[in-house]
Amino acid sequence: MSTPTRTGTSVSMTVNGEQVDRHVDPRRTLSDFLRRDCGATGVHLGCEHGVCGACTVLLDGRTARSCCTLAVQAQGADITTVEGMADGAELHPLQEAFWKHHGLQCGFCTPGILLTVQELLADNPDPSDEEIREGISGNICRCTGYQFIVDAVRDAAAVLRGEKATEAE
Amino acid sequence: MAERFPSSEPVSGDSRQGDYRHSRVVGASVPRREDPRLLAGRGRFVDDIALPGMLHAQFVRSSEAFAEIVSVDLSEVRAVPGVVAAYAAADLDLRDITALLDRPAHEFVPTAMPVLARDTVRYVGEPIAIVVATDPYAAEDGVEAAVVEYAPREPVVSDLGALAEGAPLVHPEAPRNTLVDVSLFATEGIDALFEAAHTVVEVHTKTGRQNALPLETRGVVADWDDRDEQLRVQTCTQVPHQVRTVLAACVGLAEKQVRVTVPDMGGGFGQKCVVGREEIVAAAAALRLRRPVKWIEDRRDALTAAFLAREQRYAVRAAFSETGEILALDADVVCDMGAYSCYPFTAGIEPLMASAEMPSVYTVPAYRVRGRAVTTNKAPTAPYRGVSRPQYVMVMERVMEKAARALGLDPLEVRRRNLITVFPYTGVNAITYDPGSYRESLDLCEQTLRDEGWFDRRSDGVIGIGFACFSERTGYGSGAFAQRRMQVVPGFDLSEIRMDLDGTVSVTTGTLSHGQSHETTMAQIVADRLGIPYDRVKIVQGDTDRITYGWGSFASRSITIGGSAVAAASVKLGDQLREIAAHLLGGDPAAAVLEDGGVRLEDGRLSFPEIADVAYLRSHLLPKGVGPGLAATASFDVAGDGTFSNATHGVVVELDPGTGGVEILRYVCVEDCGVAIHPQVVEGQARGGIAQGIAGALFEVVRYDDAGQPLAPSFMEYKVPTAAEIPDVRIEHLETPCAFTENGAKGAGEGGTIGAPAAVLNAINDALRHTGVELDDTPIPREAIFRALEAS
Numbered sequence: 001m002s003t004p005t006r007t008g009t010s011v012s013m014t015v016n017g018e019q020v021d022r023h024v025d026p027r028r029t030l031s032d033f034l035r036r037d038c039g040a041t042g043v044h045l046g047c048e049h050g051v052c053g054a055c056t057v058l059l060d061g062r063t064a065r066s067c068c069t070l071a072v073q074a075q076g077a078d079i080t081t082v083e084g085m086a087d088g089a090e091l092h093p094l095q096e097a098f099w100k101h102h103g104l105q106c107g108f109c110t111p112g113i114l115l116t117v118q119e120l121l122a123d124n125p126d127p128s129d130e131e132i133r134e135g136i137s138g139n140i141c142r143c144t145g146y147q148f149i150v151d152a153v154r155d156a157a158a159v160l161r162g163e164k165a166t167e168a169e
Numbered sequence: 170m171a172e173r174f175p176s177s178e179p180v181s182g183d184s185r186q187g188d189y190r191h192s193r194v195v196g197a198s199v200p201r202r203e204d205p206r207l208l209a210g211r212g213r214f215v216d217d218i219a220l221p222g223m224l225h226a227q228f229v230r231s232s233e234a235f236a237e238i239v240s241v242d243l244s245e246v247r248a249v250p251g252v253v254a255a256y257a258a259a260d261l262d263l264r265d266i267t268a269l270l271d272r273p274a275h276e277f278v279p280t281a282m283p284v285l286a287r288d289t290v291r292y293v294g295e296p297i298a299i300v301v302a303t304d305p306y307a308a309e310d311g312v313e314a315a316v317v318e319y320a321p322r323e324p325v326v327s328d329l330g331a332l333a334e335g336a337p338l339v340h341p342e343a344p345r346n347t348l349v350d351v352s353l354f355a356t357e358g359i360d361a362l363f364e365a366a367h368t369v370v371e372v373h374t375k376t377g378r379q380n381a382l383p384l385e386t387r388g389v390v391a392d393w394d395d396r397d398e399q400l401r402v403q404t405c406t407q408v409p410h411q412v413r414t415v416l417a418a419c420v421g422l423a424e425k426q427v428r429v430t431v432p433d434m435g436g437g438f439g440q441k442c443v444v445g446r447e448e449i450v451a452a453a454a455a456l457r458l459r460r461p462v463k464w465i466e467d468r469r470d471a472l473t474a475a476f477l478a479r480e481q482r483y484a485v486r487a488a489f490s491e492t493g494e495i496l497a498l499d500a501d502v503v504c505d506m507g508a509y510s511c512y513p514f515t516a517g518i519e520p521l522m523a524s525a526e527m528p529s530v531y532t533v534p535a536y537r538v539r540g541r542a543v544t545t546n547k548a549p550t551a552p553y554r555g556v557s558r559p560q561y562v563m564v565m566e567r568v569m570e571k572a573a574r575a576l577g578l579d580p581l582e583v584r585r586r587n588l589i590t591v592f593p594y595t596g597v598n599a600i601t602y603d604p605g606s607y608r609e610s611l612d613l614c615e616q617t618l619r620d621e622g623w624f625d626r627r628s629d630g631v632i633g634i635g636f637a638c639f640s641e642r643t644g645y646g647s648g649a650f651a652q653r654r655m656q657v658v659p660g661f662d663l664s665e666i667r668m669d670l671d672g673t674v675s676v677t678t679g680t681l682s683h684g685q686s687h688e689t690t691m692a693q694i695v696a697d698r699l700g701i702p703y704d705r706v707k708i709v710q711g712d713t714d715r716i717t718y719g720w721g722s723f724a725s726r727s728i729t730i731g732g733s734a735v736a737a738a739s740v741k742l743g744d745q746l747r748e749i750a751a752h753l754l755g756g757d758p759a760a761a762v763l764e765d766g767g768v769r770l771e772d773g774r775l776s777f778p779e780i781a782d783v784a785y786l787r788s789h790l791l792p793k794g795v796g797p798g799l800a801a802t803a804s805f806d807v808a809g810d811g812t813f814s815n816a817t818h819g820v821v822v823e824l825d826p827g828t829g830g831v832e833i834l835r836y837v838c839v840e841d842c843g844v845a846i847h848p849q850v851v852e853g854q855a856r857g858g859i860a861q862g863i864a865g866a867l868f869e870v871v872r873y874d875d876a877g878q879p880l881a882p883s884f885m886e887y888k889v890p891t892a893a894e895i896p897d898v899r900i901e902h903l904e905t906p907c908a909f910t911e912n913g914a915k916g917a918g919e920g921g922t923i924g925a926p927a928a929v930l931n932a933i934n935d936a937l938r939h940t941g942v943e944l945d946d947t948p949i950p951r952e953a954i955f956r957a958l959e960a961s
Contacts, residue, residue, distance in 0.1 A: 027306065041217035042210015044435070046384045047468040051884035054384060082210035095208040099200060102849045105857060106684030107207030108214065108385045108435025129897075137893035140884075142384045142436050143684050145856030145921075146892040 016084030033071035053139030056112035082111035097156035105143035198849035231290035234877020251307025291508035294474025349542035366488035377870035385435020392461035408721035431711030434683035478553030633936025637927035643916025644729030646807025672777030679719020680731035698739035725916025736911035741801035829955030858921020
């Protein structure tokens with residue numbers, strides 16, 4: 001749907017394991033690129049100035065605010081969005097934990113928080129509650145009051161460490 | 170006294186509940202049906218919708234707080250590459266939005282809100298023109314090319330400024346900038362009570378303007394469908410039918426020519442329970458262009474130009490006996506409602522709520538109140554979670570604290586002497602309170618904090634403990650709204666239920682879930698009534714073509730009223746199933762039992778698919794007088810004053826003398842919302858509400874400068890608390906079932922937000938007790954805490 005433009009430029013990247021080659025405006029944000037050119041509408045836009053964290057994606061394995069990144073800056077990158085977390089119909093243990101612990105209400109902030117937590121647990125597989133709170137303090141959730149999110153992260157960490165079976169209720 | 174029983178025990182207002190077995194899904198925290206799609210990023214929010222040939226809209230908005238529009242020049246806009254159209258008010262000719270109260274002229278001044286500003290702009294951010302382009306980036310380019318010439322006027326930027334002698338008039342028809350001015354109750358002899366009283370305490374408080382701040386901003390996709398001859402509007406709203414009515418009137422279509430549907434929605438909290446101007450304009454543009462138009466509000470507009478809330482000023486006196494009994498309450502409430510009345514609630518929403526309900530959970534024998542809504546050159550306001558109750562509860566809880574101090578009594582003891590304990594209780598405010606656990610919740614909250622050892626840790630200047638006792642009126646039926654004298658009277662809910670051939674059920678609700686879990690909880694209610702698993706029930710919501718009429722979700726009405734309508738429809742469908750089964754098997758329908766997906770009679774059992782097979786495919790076998798199909802309709806309303814949830818919050822804070830900072834060390838919430846359909850969801854509502862209440866107490870405020878420019882246009886200035894600021898909350902449940910909702914449930918959506926500001930404020934004042942300083946405004950300025958501690 002983008003306006004044809006003479007200033008367009010080519011970008012290539014991998015999005016959830018699929019190679020994507022497109023021609024885009026240089027000013028097109030990565031979030032718009034993912035949502036509108038790649039169909040990854042799980043990337044949500046809550047503020048478009050890098051504070052709320054809803055647009056968080058993994059860029060070469062590290063979290064990035066896709067609203068404050070241009071698509072052209074992600075040239076050659078490997079991008080994971082929330083759509084890339086589940087294994088087919090099988091939810092990721094982190095997603096299962098959020099389901100079990102009511103870690104989401106409206107679900108709008110959830111994709112960004114899931115990816116933030118994925119990075120957090122990769123860096124620190126056994127975080128304290130305080131470390132979890134610190135780890136997600138760059139993401140705004142307006143619904144939950146955060147406690148059930150912290151519960152979910154603690155539980156998911158135990159599952160991912162292999163200390164506990166996934167409980168898909 | 171509160172009745173207590175295990176929440177697994179089903180409760181129903183339906184007298185026939187003993188006729189069939191409940192599967193007891195109500196009361197269980199079953200897995201939410203909403204979650205798999207939302208967790209996988211497969212929810213469908215309004216910005217996820219893309220239609221062929223869709224255009225994108227943005228708005229030219231006022232840069233002035235108060236000005237005459239001299240000219241709007243959109244010629245440069247139309248020349249911007251990608252821009253397809255640009256319309257100002259004169260181009261679209263849309264009817265104004267006007268919300269009305271049935272009150273005399275001295276109590277209410279009706280004002281019109283033009284859909285696009287015509288001659289006058291009344292706040293920074295007011296929409297003046299819509300720009301429609303092939304791409305959102307081009308639409309923003311177009312907005313920048315607009316040239317608007319203003320003749321600025323002196324703006325009115327505060328409530329006191331609005332009321333001042335000789336103040337400029339925001340609306341010329343509203344003298345003293347007053348849209349609502351009611352004086353209520355005025356118990357005879359109240360002045361004498363004050364004169365004779367042992368002690369009179371005063372509370373003067375001002376609460377900050379806040380943004381309800383759903384994380385998903387507002388947005389709409391509209392297109393004209395030639396086949397259905399309909400304007401299809403997919404929009405972020407809590408009130409789809411009201412949007413349909415206003416939109417149809419504004420653009421001049423019949424109601425049946427407008428279909429409003431609501432996709433997944435990223436929160437609302439009240440901001441989306443009024444009709445927005447932008448959704449009307451975007452739809453009008455789609456109608457004009459015969460092309461789909463999408464508008465997604467950006468965060469700056471959401472922070473400055475969306476509906477705000479909560480800016481109120483109270484001057485309150487309360488008379489007490491020597492032993493701490495409240496004798497009289499005299500209040501003056503001024504609400505700064507901003508530039509326009511919202512539809513359908515009007516600018517009366519806040520002052521009328523505060524005036525009617527301020528006596529709160531206390532036996533106030535004499536009461537007088539004046540409630541006013543003033544109009545200012547700020548973004549208009551809408552109901553926001555709690556609506557005035559966070560403020561008047563804060564006032565009443567400060568009243569109790571100040572009385573205790575003045576009388577040398579324990580503040581919890583003063584509360585106990587005044588709490589309503591005999592129910593039903595009809596107050597001086599003419600409201601009847603149904604049974605609750607006011608006293609019990611305070612006792613348990615205090616005991617919990619004592620048992621945890623917090624009372625031993627209280628210390629001057631460092632650690633303080635604060636409480637808030639309150640109720641939350643929920644299930645506002647048409648009776649309660651009619652008392653407000655709204656011309657449009659919300660209240661009832663209507664449900665249509667249908668069983669299909671395979672025994673699955675779909676049921677409509679006029680309520681609308683946007684985070685509250687109704688796809689799960691409403692299904693639980695149906696499951697119990699019919700004896701089927703809850704995942705065999707589909708909830709149909711948010712569609713004006715599929716739902717006859719609905720009032721949407723606000724005011725904690727969904728489970729109380731919507732859930733009751735769903736239950737009543739289920740019972741009717743159950744009756745049909747039993748009648749058909751009894752006819753086919755031989756037997757008495759009254760003895761038939763719905764269970765395990767079928768009907769059991771003495772002489773056998775028929776599954777729902779077997780009954781549906783007859784109802785639809787072999788209708789010649791149906792009993793005489795029973796028509797084909799399996800469907801029923803029921804409605805529910807609350808004739809009286811609604812049902813009151815209640816809670817006590819207890820908070821422990823630690824002050825930082827170096828910065829004036831506040832850390833919440835402990836938060837205990839003892840809540841009673843009657844029968845919890847899904848206890849985990851109730852806890853989620855409470856915790857989320859408490860986070861928003863803490864936000865109002867400590868962090869969030871929309872300020873304006875003297876020129877009326879909003880000073881918090883981004884999340885860098887508008888401080889939304891994160892996981893680092895919001896504490897864990899211990900929740901204890903009490904259960905006083907509601908006698909007249911079908912499930913014994915009371916509403917649970919707003920309580921957390923209502924109690925938190927008062928409890929936090931009281932805790933801070935407790936820690937400051939030795940300084941003699943009392944802080945009564947929110948958000949509580951860190952600087953004031955710092956100075957109080959420094960001076961001591």
